Amino acid sequence: MNQISEKVICIDCGAEMNHHAMKIDYSSGKGVVQEVHTCPECDRSELRQAE
Amino acid sequence: MIMSSRPLFIPVILGTVRKGRASENVAKFIFEQVGQREGVESELVDIGELKFPGDDAGEQIKHRGFCATCERADGLLLVVPEYNHGYPGMLKHVLDSNLKEYIHKAVGICGVSAGGFGGTRVIQSLLPVLRELGLVTIFWDGNFSGAQALFDEAGNIKDRDRHEKRIDKFLGELIWMSKVLRFGRQNISIS
DSSP states (O other): OOOOOSOOBOTTTOOBOEEEEEEEEOTTSSOEEEEEEEOTTTOOEEEEEOO | OOOOOSOEEOOEEEOOOOTTOTHHHHHHHHHHHHHTSTTEEOOEEEHHHHOOOSSOOGGGGOOHHHHHHHHHOSEEEEEEEOBTTBOOHHHHHHHTTOSTTTTTEEEEEEEEOSSTTTTHHHHHHHHHHHHHTTEEEOSOOEEEOSGGGSBOTTSOBSSHHHHHHHHHHHHHHHHHHHHHHHHHHHHOOOO
16 A cells, blocks of 8 residues: 555645556656656646655 | 546657658548547647757656647557667657656557558557556557558548548547546546
8 A cells, every 4th residue: 555645736726636656757867756646627747756 | 536528638649750751641640530539639749840859868858848738638649650660769759758747648559661560560669668658558559551652642541441440449449548547547546
């Protein structure tokens, strides 16, 4: 079970975003696990580094 | 749970920058077919017009317009020629410039080839790349063999009925997957 420390709020519309994926991101040169969140209202997506 | 009422957005990406590319006619044909689907909006993206730099890679060369298109997209439709059994390097370069914009979104591929296998080899070689980018591939493909002879001088496809029938199944699957994944991204938590 993945633990989410706090809710992510959409900066565009204020809705609570849905955490739907965990993805390894290599863009920094090393693999970092990112949480992927999408807004159910406006479909904006955000990455947040997993704890 | 929320079922979004906005139209699906499925851009068609022309995945080559070569001069004389036969894939351009295929992309225009596919774009026309997507445009006929109710509740689906599209846009034809020519990667040759994006003018990506070649001296860096990944998210360092993010293109604002292409990024916004992928962010808005519910699915991607790639039109990809087969070059020596592989995909165009510039397409990979362009695709690698995004990540979060792709995750849990559907992708379908139309392979284009001069020979008789309809780009099946390029499709197979592209699948692991798309998977790593977080896209979800579908099990129908578009296959366009003998690409230079498929269209008349005005760019109209010659054997329209046959190709429309095949593309109808492909689009049906891509649209279904795009709808399902949009619902999932917005409503189904992984935790």
